[in-house]
Amino acid sequence: MAVSEAAQQQRIALQRFGLGPKPGAPARIAGNGRAMVLAEIGRMPVALIRPGTLPSLATACAVGEGPSFEAAEDICEAEMRARFTKAMQPEIGFTERLVHFWSNHFSMSVNKAMIVRSTYGQLEREVIRPRVYGRFADMLKGVLSHPAMIAYLDNADSIGPNSEAGSWGGLNENLAREILELHTVGTGGGYTENDVNQFARVITGWSYVRGWESDEGLNGGTPFNRGSFIYRPDWHEPGTLTVMGRAFAPTPGRGQGLAVLDMLAAHPRTAEHIAFKLVRHFITDRPTAFQVASLKKVFLDTRGDLAAVARALVQLPEAWTLPPTKLRTPYEMAIAQFRAMGAPPVPAETKWEFRAPLYSLHNMTWEHGPPDGWDDDTGVWLNPDAARIRLDAAIFYRDVYFRSFTGSVPARAAALFGGWLSDSSRTAVGAGADVRQQLGLLLTLPELQRR
Amino acid sequence: MTHDRDPAVARLEARAAAGCDEARLLLSRRRVLGLSAGLFSWAMMPRRASAASTDPRLLVVILRGGADGLSIVAPYGDPSYASARGSLAMTKSQLVDVDGFFGLHPALTNFGTLLKAGQAAAVHATCTPLRNRSHFDCQDNLEAGLPGIVGSNPTGWINRLLTALPADAPIRTHGALEIGEAPLILRGPAPVLGWSPTWFEPAWDGTVDAAQANYDVVDPVYGGVFAAGIATDRLARQAGGSFDGLGGLRLAFTGAGRLLAATDGPRIAVVTAEGWDTHADEGGPTGYLADALTELDTALGDFKAAAGTAVWGQTVVVIATEFGRTVAVNGTSGSDHGVATVTLLAGGAVAGGKVRANWPGLAPAKLYEDGNLAPTTDLRAVFKGVLQDHLGIARGLLDTTIFPSSAAIAPMTGLIRATTSPAPVAARATPVAAPPRPPSPIGLWRAGLDATGG
Numbered sequence: 001m002a003v004s005e006a007a008q009q010q011r012i013a014l015q016r017f018g019l020g021p022k023p024g025a026p027a028r029i030a031g032n033g034r035a036m037v038l039a040e041i042g043r044m045p046v047a048l049i050r051p052g053t054l055p056s057l058a059t060a061c062a063v064g065e066g067p068s069f070e071a072a073e074d075i076c077e078a079e080m081r082a083r084f085t086k087a088m089q090p091e092i093g094f095t096e097r098l099v100h101f102w103s104n105h106f107s108m109s110v111n112k113a114m115i116v117r118s119t120y121g122q123l124e125r126e127v128i129r130p131r132v133y134g135r136f137a138d139m140l141k142g143v144l145s146h147p148a149m150i151a152y153l154d155n156a157d158s159i160g161p162n163s164e165a166g167s168w169g170g171l172n173e174n175l176a177r178e179i180l181e182l183h184t185v186g187t188g189g190g191y192t193e194n195d196v197n198q199f200a201r202v203i204t205g206w207s208y209v210r211g212w213e214s215d216e217g218l219n220g221g222t223p224f225n226r227g228s229f230i231y232r233p234d235w236h237e238p239g240t241l242t243v244m245g246r247a248f249a250p251t252p253g254r255g256q257g258l259a260v261l262d263m264l265a266a267h268p269r270t271a272e273h274i275a276f277k278l279v280r281h282f283i284t285d286r287p288t289a290f291q292v293a294s295l296k297k298v299f300l301d302t303r304g305d306l307a308a309v310a311r312a313l314v315q316l317p318e319a320w321t322l323p324p325t326k327l328r329t330p331y332e333m334a335i336a337q338f339r340a341m342g343a344p345p346v347p348a349e350t351k352w353e354f355r356a357p358l359y360s361l362h363n364m365t366w367e368h369g370p371p372d373g374w375d376d377d378t379g380v381w382l383n384p385d386a387a388r389i390r391l392d393a394a395i396f397y398r399d400v401y402f403r404s405f406t407g408s409v410p411a412r413a414a415a416l417f418g419g420w421l422s423d424s425s426r427t428a429v430g431a432g433a434d435v436r437q438q439l440g441l442l443l444t445l446p447e448l449q450r451r
Numbered sequence: 452m453t454h455d456r457d458p459a460v461a462r463l464e465a466r467a468a469a470g471c472d473e474a475r476l477l478l479s480r481r482r483v484l485g486l487s488a489g490l491f492s493w494a495m496m497p498r499r500a501s502a503a504s505t506d507p508r509l510l511v512v513i514l515r516g517g518a519d520g521l522s523i524v525a526p527y528g529d530p531s532y533a534s535a536r537g538s539l540a541m542t543k544s545q546l547v548d549v550d551g552f553f554g555l556h557p558a559l560t561n562f563g564t565l566l567k568a569g570q571a572a573a574v575h576a577t578c579t580p581l582r583n584r585s586h587f588d589c590q591d592n593l594e595a596g597l598p599g600i601v602g603s604n605p606t607g608w609i610n611r612l613l614t615a616l617p618a619d620a621p622i623r624t625h626g627a628l629e630i631g632e633a634p635l636i637l638r639g640p641a642p643v644l645g646w647s648p649t650w651f652e653p654a655w656d657g658t659v660d661a662a663q664a665n666y667d668v669v670d671p672v673y674g675g676v677f678a679a680g681i682a683t684d685r686l687a688r689q690a691g692g693s694f695d696g697l698g699g700l701r702l703a704f705t706g707a708g709r710l711l712a713a714t715d716g717p718r719i720a721v722v723t724a725e726g727w728d729t730h731a732d733e734g735g736p737t738g739y740l741a742d743a744l745t746e747l748d749t750a751l752g753d754f755k756a757a758a759g760t761a762v763w764g765q766t767v768v769v770i771a772t773e774f775g776r777t778v779a780v781n782g783t784s785g786s787d788h789g790v791a792t793v794t795l796l797a798g799g800a801v802a803g804g805k806v807r808a809n810w811p812g813l814a815p816a817k818l819y820e821d822g823n824l825a826p827t828t829d830l831r832a833v834f835k836g837v838l839q840d841h842l843g844i845a846r847g848l849l850d851t852t853i854f855p856s857s858a859a860i861a862p863m864t865g866l867i868r869a870t871t872s873p874a875p876v877a878a879r880a881t882p883v884a885a886p887p888r889p890p891s892p893i894g895l896w897r898a899g900l901d902a903t904g905g
Contacts, residue, residue: 153603154603173602177603181891186893187893187894188894188898189893273893276892276893280892287896360649369635370603370605370638372604372891377892382673383680384676384677384681385646385683386645386680387679388683389647389680422668422669424669425665428662428664432661437657437661450670
């Protein structure tokens with residue numbers, strides 16, 4: 001059966017750029033797939049999560065340096081549930097996919113430290129989301145002066161060798177190295193080991209207030225800034241420092257470091273790196289030079305306007321012609337399955353059980369250990385063990401929804417995939433022995449897996 | 452339908468909650484270190500459950516949490532042992548005597564039998580080169596194989612081993628196997644085969660078959676990978692329902708044995724076991740540690756049975772942990788993070804029957820920093836000895852690529868039976884600069900290489 005142009009656009013909109021179909025999506029989208037993706041860009045209410053009862057930065061920070069692991073875990077859980085819930089709302093979900101992309105660009109693990117556990121959700125909600133259609137430089141600076149990243153990449157105790165405090169500590173290069181290698185210019189971006197070292201000196205003193213400092217009123221700690229970012233001038237390496245050929249004079253406070261981040265954010269190699277990552281995440285494992293150059297040019301021309309870059313991504317001709325060869329990550333798959341069923345199944349009492357499939361598939365949100373983020377290569381996710389567990393995981397979620405499901409499963413398949421449901425998949429779902437087996441098959445259809 | 456939780460996981464979570472703060476982070480951290488696996492290679496698919504090849508096999512077992520070497524292989528003959536360990540000390544009659552000085556924990560039934568038969572050995576007072584007693588740092592150190600604190604984005608030493616071998620070396624061709632978690636030790640560009648003994652209920656065969664048939668029509672590439680996953684799982688579990696009732700660790704060891712034995716299957720496997728962080732109620736001949744050792748020892752027996760006699764004869768199992776425990780009992784009838792510990796070896800290729808140690812002694816003046824067993828053997832020396840004499844890996848490769856900057860650490864000799872001959876092809880490998888970090892996609896793209904490596 002030939003797939004109509006409208007159905008083809010629906011599929012690309014919902015799979016390549018979106019979070020997967022909700023029941024009735026094909027009829028609501030009709031022939032407007034591409035237009036609806038573009039219409040999401042720049043609409044801030046789509047990106048933002050109302051804080052409601054979620055903690056403020058100060059509260060999250062205080063818990064992160066407080067005594068209770070459980071309190072930090074509770075915050076993490078509430079933030080994750082807000083993330084799940086948000087993902088149920090949009091018809092397409094391109095903005096949400098961009099939020100996930102940028103969060104992963106600055107990947108951290110909550111298992112590094114309690115302060116990361118208690119503030120990661122806040123960072124994503126209040127630093128990433130408001131800037132997802134803003135300037136890249138602002139997102140970069142926001143993330144890198146957040147206590148979560150300072151803790152995650154070990155900058156909190158990094159001390160300039162020639163600073164006032166130089167004798168009682170050492171330089172830690174982790175954060176500077178990863179900013180260069182992962183967050184901005186990227187490997188092959190023209191920096192040297194010396195640049196890493198110089199940049200690490202530039203950001204000495206970027207730290208956060210430890211619990212004991214708040215308790216004892218030491219080093220600027222007060223009862224009110226527990227866990228918050230703090231700049232420690234006596235830890236900062238004095239003098240002019242040179243990064244990638246440019247000299248940065250000393251300034252009061254964080255100015256010197258922010259100036260380096262501005263330089264890096266505007267660097268053509270950064271533009272190229274971001275362009276490459278966006279094309280690879282959304283469209284193809286093998287970005288072409290033309291695709292990367294197109295987005296890179298927009299990034300540079302607009303001084304890192306991420307709305308303009310997102311628009312350029314959607315407007316790449318191949319975006320609407322290449323077949324969906326990429327595979328949803330297990331997390332993306334869970335979201336798509338929840339949307340297909342109409343709600344996120346995250347009752348508090350069973351939170352660990354719902355995480356079990358994501359743990360088994362090595363894709364638990366906010367728990368990627370190294371800073372390089374979840375891999376965007378299809379081959380990493382498309383492996384025999386994972387393919388087998390994906391089915392078991394779908395069955396696991398299926399059993400959650402089974403009791404409350406009403407109606408016919410073949411009808412649900414039609415309401416989800418419309419004109420892009422293959423004959424084989426339609427037949428397979430319909431041939432299931434009972435509603436349970438039909439639902440299991442529905443939740444693992446190739447139409448849902450590939451994006 | 453209800454999905455009961457894996458009782459082992461529930462028990463571990465309870466232990467973690469009662470243990471040190473770091474342990475709680477560690478438990479969840481280790482579930483998802485991140486995808487270690489490079490891209491899957493079809494050449495690694497285990498095809499039949501038979502053992503035609505004589506390639507050496509290696510199973511690395513990592514005990515997470517810092518296992519108490521002084522109770523696993525107790526130096527009961529040390530004059531200071533009883534007084535230094537206090538209520539954790541066991542008597543000679545409670546232990547399985549090895550040589551009049553060391554005695555095995557009584558829970559090590561299978562291991563003890565193997566040791567008497569010359570197929571198991573222990574190396575005592577071993578330690579990673581790191582001494583800071585942090586679970587995170589020391590586990591990363593053990594698995595990255597680096598001399599000190601590990602940076603934020605490392606590769607694992609087994610993956611570097613695979614990367615450095617000639618393309619026709621069987622160890623490289625058949626790859627390595629990760630069981631369950633994706634441990635750092637396997638992280639890097641070389642392909643890794645995974646098999647995870649999940650605890651949630653597998654899909655019915657009818658659903659599997661229906662899904663397979665549809666994939667084969669709509670998405671044949673996915674269908675092929677899915678078929679391989681189902682086949683691997685069935686090979687690991689083998690028909691007959693013998694997995695029923697096995698805990699997570701026994702499941703993992705059984706599957707590892709079957710897959711290592713399979714024709715064209717992997718030659719190296721890694722299994723990790725949580726729950727060795729015995730801060731409280733550690734116990735003696737019975738109790739928490741004894742239960743954990745019983746599970747490990749039973750699992751080792753399962754592995755031997757699953758591998759079969761021929762493959763067991765070609766196998767070395769190395770059981771290592773990130774650090775030992777304090778010599779003295781603590782205030783909660785347990786022990787705290789320490790330094791040196793014991794490393795266990797088992798398998799038909801092991802030159803066994805003994806406990807090897809340059810024993811530092813437990814007298815107060817002999818202890819290392821506030822009451823710890825002093826390390827006298829670098830853990831890397833044990834690993835290097837096994838790799839050199841069992842897998843035939845050349846010294847230059849060991850000193851640079853696999854364990855960078857470790858030329859001063861000589862491989863421990865005499866761990867492997869002289870009659871087993873290592874694969875000669877491995878010796879051809881020339882030392883290359885270790886990829887200390889995984890290759891980055893943008894770096895490969897800029898170098899004009901396909902970012903997928905394909």
